[in-house]
Amino acid sequence: MTRVAAIDCGTNTIRLLIADARYDDGRLGLEPVARRNEIVRLGQGVDRTGRLDPAALERTLAVVEDYAADCRAHGAQQRRFVATSATRDADNREEFIAGVRAALGVDPEVITGQEEARLSFAGSLLGVGGNAERLVVDLGGGSTELVLGTGEPRAAISLDVGSVRITERHLAGGVTPDAEAAARAEVRALLDEAADAVDLSAPERIVGLAGTVTTVTAHALGLEAFEPEAIDGAELSAEQVAASCRAILHSTPAQRESWGYLAPGRRDVIAAGALVWQEVVERVAAETSAAGRPLRGVITSLHDILDGIALSLIEDAPAIEGAPARP
Template sequence: MAPTRVAAIDCGTNTIRLLIADAHPDGGPTGWHLERVQRRSTIVRLGQGVDRTGRLDEGALERALDVVTDYAERIRATGARSTRFVATSATRDASNRDVFVNGVRQRLGIEPEVVSGQEEARLSFAGSLLGARGGARRLVVDLGGGSTELVLGARAPEAAISLDTGSVRVTERYLADGVTSAAEAAARAHVRDLLDRAEEVMDLGATEELVGLAGTITTITAHALSLTDFEPDSIHGSRLPLGTVLASCEAILRSTAAERESWDYLRPGRRDVIAAGALVWSEIIGRVAERTGEAGRPLESAVTSLTDILDGIALSLADRADQRRD
């Protein structure tokens, strides 16, 4: 069977990403292998101020739509047969989201989807399965700018929740003036309250493998690996002791602006929010470690995946094309 060329766009609170790929059927857990044609990521901070104002900022809208225009040209040039544009937390929360949706429609010629947190979680889980081996029950954590998705399952989601917390939201709400003792305590209380809510719908103690996705977690992993630059081959699939990851979270949380600027794996658009992201990741790791320990099977490591919701969107397009053939 000839491969299907698809184009996936993930529009988050901080970043807009594009994946153009050829989908080949295979016998893996997703049924597909994605052969990358282009993969791009641009930080636009679409969610700037949304937590406070409930609206998308005019400057953020302009930055985001400029990127969509560029991505539309790339998609046309590569001849992708189908495109899906998925917008998540920032767009979901904005009262003027129609302005952005209309702008995307004009540029791409398709209807953008402002998906629910549950759909976001499902797509993230699907993307994380690419190349996965074994049938361990995994807790997949997609830590974004405005929301964080937790999905528990083996080959398919058994329980999922989208939490209104992330690197941008926590920064704007608690850490905008720096990491003071009071601000840190308030931020941690916020995350812990949300994890209490997560435990109402899933058993974190059943986690056999903890898998982290998205820019915050890949950055923390690069720090933990002492990389000099962002090295995808070193980061993807890396398995690190929880103590090592927590030590990097703590170091990032206490880092100075000069230190963050010196880390070549940390992109400029993420420098001001990475401390908040590290705080959120450390709280999730701590809670999961506590619950698995109570269950008598303490978790010892975390895995980082560079395949995530963007790949999940591409997989959904491959599935749709396959259904049309049938």
Template sequence: MTRVAAIDCGTNTIRLLVADLLPGPDGAPALAPLARENEIVRLGQGVDRTGRLDEQALARTLAVVDDYAERLRGLGAQRLRFVATSATRDAENRAVFVDGVRERLGVEPEVVSGEEEARLSFSGALSAAHGAQETTRLVVDLGGGSTELVLGTSAPTAAYSMDTGSVRVTERYLADGVTPAAEAVARAHVRDLLEVAGRSVPVERATELVGLAGTITTITAHALGLSDFDPEALDGARLSVEDTLASCEAVLHSTPAERESWGYLRPGRRDVIAAGALVWSEVVAHAVERTAALGAPLTTTTTSLHDILDGIALSLAVRA
């Protein structure tokens, strides 16, 4: 038995998974989780505008890396993979971050491409697939700085990473609030990117739409009327497209007091959740439109709590 650790450092959140690798029922590796942690650090603060990682954001993130290093020593992880995504990809001073992680953890953080990010997200989602194995899934990993679209059944057949997400859209379009004009421009931005993505990912072939990450779990929790974050209720939750879009609309136009009252919405996500809801609503509407053109429109969305973090951990099964 091998104990592995995966760290996913995105634009808004840094997360840790420690798990034992076990043989699954089909012989493929499976995960027995021991610890799953996450902290909102907003590493990507201002990167879209400045092209650099902010010093305070770096300090926040590396402080959590220190905590994770101590946690890993206590749990005795034998293999570790640290993956950094959108914010680090886009930052000209990313070497400062890479050096800081290496000093604390003794491993080289991998600044992966959008395509690799998509592949890992698909692998993680598939590890706990809630539908039939032959389903052609469109897996959407909606992050702070990028949104990955990946299509496949047992493995990815097409993938594309869009430079948009909850933090990027907030900073670029909604920093002063969700006005009709700002919303219209933001929606046009996402629609343009989806059109480009469609040249690489044939969305119309999807028979299931699976959403990953914090924005989508928040939308799902809102639609289900949850009072707090409930993993059992959220993982594998299936919503009608109508309910999904209605919750997106409600969250997009929610008040600060409403957002503060939602126990499933962490403080560090409150200021960017409106933008996340906008992006998810456009992705869902786009997928429905494209599949309807072939006569089989998607009617539901599925939420998975298994995502890129699980994919990173599983990738260690084939590493020496």
């Protein structure tokens, strides 16, 4: 049995999945052994300075040390560490790479936005399979990937927009009318660029990944805490998503603190994340409606780039193509 360890280090969070390969009817899947998720805000200030902040580096490398201990304790035979938007943008990323190498014993990979999109799509198939055309949207802290396809990607783009980046650029001083308008204008301009690479009128459904999406879904479902069983695979209308995004965008600090599904480290950036998610969903809904193929729904998946990284460590990972649809 192959036991692998996947680490996804993004702009806001760093996550670990240790899993065994599993085969169902000849199709490859994953049997999780351990999962961890820590908000470290590695991308703190990177958009402004172009460098990783020393305190953010220290926080992140301390978690990497913990994850390395978990890998040893669980006997993970293969390990892959993937770093995404914040590390791509940082002039001093070599310092981070050296620290990860020393702790984990493997070189971290600073992947391109296209590779990030491919891995996100592969991971999402473990949760939402089937033959319907879907737009997979991985909304992170520093970047957002849009990937169109069925069993495999046929078009993809990575946009420099995310919850941390939009917060630092526009909403750090609060959600004022002018700040909101500027943030929306930037997101809409990037979606115009995305439409040149990805046909936003084509998907039957949107599949949303990552923390902002799960938070919006929990809000729309009226949950009191983070409930994976309720969130994973939940299907909402575009109108439901937009309504929760607007409510979150204009929520008070007290409201955000009361939401048991919203991690403390995400409270200051969730407004920006909700704004981005609303813009994406409403744009796709408008494009599909105009094409005479109204969007059928927005699905949330807890299977994402982390699962894709783990699958990439298993020799026959392409066998996930055509994975069975969720009942």
